[in-house]
Amino acid sequence: MPHATPGPRSVERALEILDLVADADGPVAAKVLAGRLACSLSTVYHLLGPLTARGHLVRAEGGYAPGPRVAALHRSFQRHVGLAPGVGETLARLRRATGAEAYFTAYRDGLITVVDTTAPVTDAGHPFTPGPETRAHATAHGKALLAGVGRAARRRYLADHGMARFTDRTITAAERFEAEVRRVRAQGVAVSVGEAHPAYTCLAVALRGSGDGSVLHALSVSLPTAEFRRRQGGVRAALLEAAGAIQ
Known part of the structure; x- marks a missing residue:
């Protein structure tokens, strides 16, 4: 599990998701993210919603990948x-x-x-x-x-x-x-x-x-x-x- 830092747990997990996706060689499935974060799949989907809506992530074949907001x-x-x-x-x-x-x-x-x-x-x-x-x-x-x-x-x-x-x-x-x-x-x-x-x-x-x-x-x-x-x-x-x- 990624190293935790002080702060609201939901914010920590959202940032951990971004780091995991950024460091991966390809799209990362929600189930894999849940396993890495040691949390429920529903929690991961709850966090993926705003991350994709804001363009930080995109839904790709096989999982999630960095979105266009990253370039900005x-x-x-x-x-x-x-x-x-x-x-x-x-x-x-x-x-x-x-x-x-x-x-x-x-x-x-x-x-x-x-x-x-x-x-x-x-x-x-x-x-x-x-x-x-x-x-x-x-x-x-x-x-x-x-x-x-x-x-x-x-x-x-x-x-x-x-x-x-x-x-x-x-x-x-x-x-x-x-x-x-x-x-x-x-x-x-x-x-x-x-x-x-x-x-x-x-x-x-x-x-x-x-x-x-x-x-x-x-x-x-x-x-x-x-x-x-x-x-x-x-x-x-x-x-x-x-x-x-x-x-």
Whole structure:
């Protein structure tokens, strides 16, 4: 059963339904939802009614799937975290120049989110996807963004989200991460070689955020480590050029 959070039980269950449907590979049957939530089928249908009426879900063959309202919420989120109109084209140009997938990431209110990417939505096997970033201490964009906040905020972030080990290269000690932050600030480019995924390297550059510093942005790329080692100079140069075009 999904992890429960404080609040009205009906609201919790409705959000759990949305999460379950969003994370599924295809439509999810009401009976499956009832089993996952450990509640009655009638309760699930009671919650599915307003979710489908408002367009958050749609009834599809075999169950329920994300609805059209999700796209509007995503666009609204992108707008609120500062995704400028030209960023999408910049990501596409960076993808063409490097052959690597490109990403635009934001830090806001103690959360790091991959806001946009060139990685195909159909590529379920790609290690970096849009949404909440749970491996910030191990990714280049996470390092670049955390290097842009104060030590207290950075320590608070790491305490809240943890420093899980994903590979034998992952930094899992706070003091060692502070040393990494100093390196990122000195070089202006964050690098993660096999820290979040054993076969991938990512590079990131911090961008200017909101005027009050409440939102920070980063531009990054990821590619197989073997490819990175062959042409890291060109990839780094293209990333810096693209970042300069956004700034």
